[in-house]
Structure formats: C-alpha cells, structure tokens
Amino acid sequence: MPTYWLTCLHVAQLIALAPHEFGGVIVHARSGPVRERWMQALEQLVRHHGLVTPLRKIPSGITDENLLGGLDIEATIISGKPVFRPGLLSHCDHNLVILPMAERLEAGTVARIAAALDHGSIQVERDGHGERIACAMGVIALDESIEEDEVVNPKLMERCAFYLDLDSLAWRDLPDTKLDAEFLDLDPVGIKERVEQITLRDEQYAALIGIAAQLGIESLRAVQFTVRTARYLAAIDFDWQQDEPSQEHLERAVTLVLLPRATQIPDMADETQAEDEPTPEQNEEANSEETQSPNHETDVLEDQVLEAAQAAIPRELLDRLTQLALVRQKNHSVGKAGASQLSNQRGRPMGSKPGMPSGHQRLSLIDTLRAAVPWQRIRQLQFKSSKNQSQPKILIRKDDLRVKRYRQRNQTLTTFVVDASGSAAINRLAEAKGAVELLLAECYVRRDQVALISFRGSEAELLLSPTRSLVRAKRSLASLPGGGGTPLAKAIDTAFALAKGSLKKGMTPTLVFLTDGRANIARDGTPGRTQAQADAEQSAKLASQVKVRSLWIDTSPQAREEGQQIAQLIGSFYLPLPHARAQELSQAVLGVLHT
Amino acid sequence: MTRNYPFSAIVGQDDMKLAILAAALEPSIGGVLVMGDRGTGKSTAVRGLAALLPSMTVVKDCAYGCDPKAMASLCAICSLGAKTKVKTELRPVPVVDLPLGATEDRVLGALDIEKALTLGEKAFEPGLLAKANRGFLYIDEVNLLDDHLVDLLIDVAASGQNVVEREGLSVRHPARFVLVGSGNPEEGELRPQLLDRFGLAVEVKTPTDMTSRIEIIKRRDAFERNPDAFMKIWDKEDAKIRETMASARKKLASVKVDDKLLRDASTLCAHLGTDGLRGELTLLRASRAVAALDGKNKVTRDHLRRIAVPALQHRLRRNPLDESSSATRVQRALDELFT
Numbered sequence: 001m002p003t004y005w006l007t008c009l010h011v012a013q014l015i016a017l018a019p020h021e022f023g024g025v026i027v028h029a030r031s032g033p034v035r036e037r038w039m040q041a042l043e044q045l046v047r048h049h050g051l052v053t054p055l056r057k058i059p060s061g062i063t064d065e066n067l068l069g070g071l072d073i074e075a076t077i078i079s080g081k082p083v084f085r086p087g088l089l090s091h092c093d094h095n096l097v098i099l100p101m102a103e104r105l106e107a108g109t110v111a112r113i114a115a116a117l118d119h120g121s122i123q124v125e126r127d128g129h130g131e132r133i134a135c136a137m138g139v140i141a142l143d144e145s146i147e148e149d150e151v152v153n154p155k156l157m158e159r160c161a162f163y164l165d166l167d168s169l170a171w172r173d174l175p176d177t178k179l180d181a182e183f184l185d186l187d188p189v190g191i192k193e194r195v196e197q198i199t200l201r202d203e204q205y206a207a208l209i210g211i212a213a214q215l216g217i218e219s220l221r222a223v224q225f226t227v228r229t230a231r232y233l234a235a236i237d238f239d240w241q242q243d244e245p246s247q248e249h250l251e252r253a254v255t256l257v258l259l260p261r262a263t264q265i266p267d268m269a270d271e272t273q274a275e276d277e278p279t280p281e282q283n284e285e286a287n288s289e290e291t292q293s294p295n296h297e298t299d300v301l302e303d304q305v306l307e308a309a310q311a312a313i314p315r316e317l318l319d320r321l322t323q324l325a326l327v328r329q330k331n332h333s334v335g336k337a338g339a340s341q342l343s344n345q346r347g348r349p350m351g352s353k354p355g356m357p358s359g360h361q362r363l364s365l366i367d368t369l370r371a372a373v374p375w376q377r378i379r380q381l382q383f384k385s386s387k388n389q390s391q392p393k394i395l396i397r398k399d400d401l402r403v404k405r406y407r408q409r410n411q412t413l414t415t416f417v418v419d420a421s422g423s424a425a426i427n428r429l430a431e432a433k434g435a436v437e438l439l440l441a442e443c444y445v446r447r448d449q450v451a452l453i454s455f456r457g458s459e460a461e462l463l464l465s466p467t468r469s470l471v472r473a474k475r476s477l478a479s480l481p482g483g484g485g486t487p488l489a490k491a492i493d494t495a496f497a498l499a500k501g502s503l504k505k506g507m508t509p510t511l512v513f514l515t516d517g518r519a520n521i522a523r524d525g526t527p528g529r530t531q532a533q534a535d536a537e538q539s540a541k542l543a544s545q546v547k548v549r550s551l552w553i554d555t556s557p558q559a560r561e562e563g564q565q566i567a568q569l570i571g572s573f574y575l576p577l578p579h580a581r582a583q584e585l586s587q588a589v590l591g592v593l594h595t
Numbered sequence: 596m597t598r599n600y601p602f603s604a605i606v607g608q609d610d611m612k613l614a615i616l617a618a619a620l621e622p623s624i625g626g627v628l629v630m631g632d633r634g635t636g637k638s639t640a641v642r643g644l645a646a647l648l649p650s651m652t653v654v655k656d657c658a659y660g661c662d663p664k665a666m667a668s669l670c671a672i673c674s675l676g677a678k679t680k681v682k683t684e685l686r687p688v689p690v691v692d693l694p695l696g697a698t699e700d701r702v703l704g705a706l707d708i709e710k711a712l713t714l715g716e717k718a719f720e721p722g723l724l725a726k727a728n729r730g731f732l733y734i735d736e737v738n739l740l741d742d743h744l745v746d747l748l749i750d751v752a753a754s755g756q757n758v759v760e761r762e763g764l765s766v767r768h769p770a771r772f773v774l775v776g777s778g779n780p781e782e783g784e785l786r787p788q789l790l791d792r793f794g795l796a797v798e799v800k801t802p803t804d805m806t807s808r809i810e811i812i813k814r815r816d817a818f819e820r821n822p823d824a825f826m827k828i829w830d831k832e833d834a835k836i837r838e839t840m841a842s843a844r845k846k847l848a849s850v851k852v853d854d855k856l857l858r859d860a861s862t863l864c865a866h867l868g869t870d871g872l873r874g875e876l877t878l879l880r881a882s883r884a885v886a887a888l889d890g891k892n893k894v895t896r897d898h899l900r901r902i903a904v905p906a907l908q909h910r911l912r913r914n915p916l917d918e919s920s921s922a923t924r925v926q927r928a929l930d931e932l933f934t
Contacts, residue, residue, distance in 0.1 A: 064696040068696045071708075076712070080712055080713065081712055081713055082708040082709050107739060107782060107783075108695060108696075108739055111695055111736045111739050115695070115735065115736075118638070123692045123694040124694070124696075125693075125694055125696075125701035125702070125723060126696065126697065126698045126701060127698055127700065127701075127708070128700055128701070128705065128707070128708035128709075128720065129701075130723075154633065154781075155779070155782070158633045196820055196821070199816070199820065200816070202809075202813075205809050205812055205816075206809050209805060209809050209812060210805070213805075218632070218801050218803075219632075219633060219801065220801060220808060220811055220812060220815075221633070223808075223812050224812060224815055224816070227812060227816050228816075228819070353741075353743055354699065374706075374708040374711050374712055375706065377711060377712055377713075377714075377715040378706075378711050378715050378716070378717055381715045382763075399761055
C-alpha cells in the first residue's frame, strides 16, 4: 500500500480540522476514482468537524457580483428597499471552498480569494453597500493542468499549506476504504485547545528555516505553515503530552508542507552512509560539540528531519515536484493568465462598465436596468412635476447605461528573423525559406499573425509587418535576396523592438531566429568580426529583459559557439539544425513553439 | 475583524519602514508604493501604520473630516458654517481600504440608494474617497485594479477634489489623501500615470539571512498563538514610533535645507536624467521628513542618501544600454557623486 495515500489522508484531516489556518490544499489530479475517493474522505471529515456540506464551488469565470455580492434587483423592486445579496465568499466563513480547474482562475479572482485567505475577511464596497464580511476559509484548489505552462496562480500556491499529487496514485494500489474512516477519530475541540499550548524550541525554528534554505524555498509563509502543521500534528497526537512537537512531528510537517515546494533536493545519500557507521570519533565529536555551540544541535536536527521527511515521499514524485516548482519559478508570469486583455468586442464575458454603447461597444441591458432601478422613485417624482406626458414604466438616464466587457485571449505574433547574408545564403537560405513558408501556413491555420525580418549587408529590414495574409508573406519571402554581411546586433534590436511593440498592443509575440550566428557587421555598419560579435552580445543582453519566447535555429553546417552563446544571453531555446530540410525544420520549430 | 500585526514588530525591511513613515509624516511627498515578492509583509506594514497615527481635529460631524484650521479646503457644508465658530472633535486619521471589485459608486460616492428608494429623496452618500480625506487610501494589489477605477484615482489624486455629477446632483468635496499601494510586480506593470502619482517607491525582498528569518517566524508564531500577549509587548514599541512621529511633525516645518544640499539634489537628478521637477521636489521633501524623524534641525547628505532610491527609482527613463535595475542605478549615482 502506498504510504503517499496516508499522506493525502493526513492532509485532508488537517485541512478539515482548521481550514483557515492552513489556507488550503492544491490537489493536482484529473477527475477520476482516486480524486473522487479523496474528496469523499474529505467531505466525511468535514462533516465530522461540524462544517456545512456539500462544499461550495467557485467556478473559474465567476463575476464580482456573484463572488462578492451586489444589489438584488428583484428583491429590491419588490420590497422597495435596497436589498444587498451577499456573494459566494460570504457563505464560506469557517468552511472549505472548492476551486475546480484552479489553473484557469482569473488573476483578479485569485487576488480576491487571496485577500480572504490573508485576512479571514473581505472588504466589500459595491452597489451602495460597504461591509467587512467574515470569510475565514480554506480552499481545495483542484489543479487539472496537463501542459507545463498551465499552472495554478503562484499567489494561490503561496497561500495554501499543502500540495497533493493524486495523479501519482493508482486506484489499484489504494487500501481498503475502511482505512479512510479511521481518520475520523478526532476531537476537534480538544485539539484546538491543545494547539495553543504547543510551541517550538528555538533550535526547531532554526532547523525548519535551515531545511527551507536547503530545499531552495524562499518564502517565509511556507515555513510558517510548517510550524503550524507541526503544532497541529503534536496536538492531534494522543500520546504526546509535551508542549513542543517531537522530531517526528517536524518530519511529517516538512513532508507535507516544505517538500512539495522544493526547488532543489539536497542529496543526502552520502551523509546517510556516514551516519550509518557510528565511529568512535563521531561520538567524540558529538560530545565535544555539545559544549561548543547550540548551532550544531540545530544542524543535526535539520539533517535528521530533512532526511526522514525525504524518505516519506517516493523519490520519483519528489523529483517531479521539484521540476514543477522550477517551472513555476521560471514562468512566474502566471501562465497564460497574463496574456489576455480586456476587449469590447469578443472573448469571455467579464461583466460591464459604465459607458455609452457605440459602434463596437454593446449595451448590457440587465446591468443597465440594474443601475437604473434604485433611482426610479426619485425620477418618477421629478417626471411628474416637470412634464405632462404619459409616464414610462422605467426611466433610464445616460448615467445608467452599461456596456459589456469581454476578456480576450491574446493573439500571438510569430516573427521570423531570417539571416540572408552571404554565408547563410550559400548554406541554407533556400531551406530556411521553405521552412518559413511551411510555418507560415501553420500560423495561418491558427489565425496567428506573422511578421518577417531579414538582415543582410548593413541593415535589418522589416520585410513584412505583422499580417495574417499568407499570400503577402509568401511573396515577400520569395523575393528575399541573399548576400552581404551579417549585422546580427541590428537584427536582434529590430526583432525585439517589434516584439516589445506588439506586447504593448496586447499580443503575445514569439521570435524565431534562423541564422548561423556569425556576426561580422557592427551596430554602426562597419565590418569587423570582433566588434560585431561584441555588439551582438550587448543587444542580446538587452533583449533578455523583454519577456518574449524565442527560438534560435543555428543553420551553420557545424554548430558554433558564437551562436549558442548569443542564444543563451537572450534566453532563447537553442536548436542546431545543420542538415535539416525544410520539412524537418518546420517540425522542429512547431515542436518548440507548442510545448 | 482580524487584528493587525504591529508595525514595530516587523523584522528588518528598514527601507520600506522609513519610506512609509516619511510618506505618513509629509503628505505632500505623495504617498508610497510598495512592490515586492510574495510574503514579504507588504500589506502587514501598511496596515500596521494605522496604529501609529495620531488623531486629528475635524469639524464635528463632517462626513469629509474637514480641518477647521484650513479654510481653503473645506467642503461645501463646512464652508457655509465657517464664519461662525465651529465645533470640533478628535478622530483617528483614516486608513481606508480600496478593495478590488469595488464599484464606482462606492469609491466616488453616489446618491444614497436607501433614501432614493424609500423616500424618493436625493441625498449624497459619500464614498471611500470622502472617507479617506486627510488620511490614507490603501490599495492592495494595485496593479490588478480595474482600469476605470485607476482613471478616477489618477484624476482625484492630482486635483485633491472629488466631483460627482449624478441625477442632477452636483457634489464637490475635498479628497486629499496619501495614496498607498502595494503589489507584486510579476502580476503586471502599473500604468505609468498611476506610478507617477506615488511619491516614493520601495522594493521589498524576502530577507535571506538566517537570524532575521528565524526572528520573523518566531514573532509570527507568537502573534498567532496569543495575539493579546504579543500586542501588549509591542504596543510599547509602537508607542515609541508614535512619539517619534509626533515630535517629528512638530519639527518638520523648521527643518532647514541649505543651498549645498539643494545643489546635491539637483546634481543627482540631473545625473540620473529624471524627468521634470517632481523628482527633485519629492527628494527634498522626503529628505526633510527623514531629518525630522531623526530629530534633526537640518537635512544632511546622509538623509538624502537614505531616501534617494525610493524617491527616484521609479522616475528613471529606461536606459537601453544599461541592464541594471533602477535601484542600482540610483545607488551607483549616489556613490559616484557623493563619496
């Protein structure tokens, strides 16, 4: 039986016991029997602790109206008094709430949830109503991501104590369901009383901080969660009559909270071996150091706890988690969430804003009525006194008009930066052209925009400004002449200037460089390999500040260091393709662009 | 309501604390923006500020908290009664939260819905901007704030006045507040126009040295286990800061800036190529606030050095040939010019 299932149950137990104290748990699992069973166990525990079930769900596209609350139009009209309908969050006090498809939550929704997790309450200022609503909740964030670039918002990860990977468990390995019920045998009131009595020793604090450092975890919230977990574990332990957690409690807390956040795993194998043979010297050492410094005690505790904690999680899972944590660290730009913008025309509905409907802004009828309702009585009184016409049922003024807003997934712009210099022309220009043509077709299918920059002689030229027209792209590509020097610095500058501009317009740019990377024209147009290379490197360094995905295809017959170095400076994906044909080239590019 | 972690119990983060105190002491600096990593205590520090502020004298029952001594900035109701002797009362300086998802009517103020519906009466209900008058307006996650709210803020923060026109009702009231924002730069950049409204900008990072990390965790844990006992210990420290603030406030008007220092400030701004005079003005005001907090009568180069990075780093133009962060560039300029 996998011990990891026990870990999962322990997490359910803790989170049900004190939802707000632990913030929540990120459950990486696709829908399936294992997740179902874990959720069942959780609901059972939740009921056992007297919380309301079934647990509420916050869908990914929820409006502020539903999340925070708003004026209840129907009730307001009927009663003639403003009736404020509280949002979903106000029903979540002292309970857990489920976030299905947490990786798709909007940044704004996450920020509102995060505020509730931080303060245990939310400030609502909406529709003539201002109130602080208690909302001490915990979240069960169901992370159903498959691709690596879909990640749960780091802000949410940060505020959830636990991370579970249920996908690593197979249904057939799970033990009898009877086991799950054993976790119910708890006395929540007694535990909460005891937990306040339990404190950590200074060495224990220090050891946990040391472990976090060894695992490459910067955030102090994680350590705080570990401390809290250790205290709760000690309080749950019936035999444990001390007022500080035991080493085992610390180990388990590290397993539950810190290890899943690790960005590096210290290799303990060597040290384990050394400690397996208790030599006389070591004993002496231990004795002598007891008198020396308390720091040593911390170190020993740190190593022991970390080692034991690591043993509790299967190595493969640990490695995968570390990989994931690294990916998360790298793309801290919140996956694709950052790459969307508000639009007035299309995309996912995002509520409304005050404004006049015009050519491309559509009226939101419901919201307009909603805005108009509270003022009807005043307006009707005014209307009666001013005019003698028959009175309309509802009086709507310009101030009430609301227009719809949509959130739109961004368009991508793929820019090809093609080296048309003499050296490249001899080798590969034809193939590069072929590959670009194939890629263009692919971009066209995906309704992406493409642009083409070529560089030769002393200039880099924008041959084709961002377009969706395949024909135009092909034409400008076909007439692309070859020959001349390689002004690489200028090419990089031009490419990133274009990328930056398109970022500002709300597009997601990608750059594809096709070059042999042998710069021989400096930025000022003078020939000379050394200066040209230096200029190119400087341009690359500058370019690395623009957060744009890029791919560097080295087309030289023998991959050379210069190109690779520049690619590295920019931070682009380097791909040497000395002998590929057009078809293979385009396959490679697509492979990189789509992962 | 949850209790706020005491300001004085925050370990390290001296730049942030200094910037917040300076901005609180001298409203004309124009507020402070705190950007930084997750879990660095950004919002903790801002929320802890409320406990450090002295009370203020206001016209009794005034919804906008008008200052009886400042005749020029009275609201419509108070200026009517200004000729007679006004009754005053003491109120704590407001620290108002502008939460995400707030609707326009709550921010600007609007007709009182209740009265409109039940009595058919037009009455203005002041919003958050009115509440924040003469105090602080705090926006957590400022870079996620809705665009149309940002527009409103930029406008009001510049003019110090809030104008509401609705249902034939025209209300104009003073809204002078110190803008305090915090956020995580990874989640999106701030609109340059809004960035410009902040006098000071500080970047906070998670401390990396063991001792302070341990201290942070220990204090957090102690606060969590027994907030009352923890507050009792730190109340004294908070009181000390409060006293410092009070005496600095008295001192502030008499703090002198000599010509040599003025020249230093201009040299620094010219060297860094900051746009316009705003940088220089903020730098001087902030240096004076720092000197006052130190209990000094005269601003020295040291005061200037301590606040130069927060005062200038968000005003630099991006230099295409220099990839170092703007904070480093300011620091470097300081080292070059004033050794």
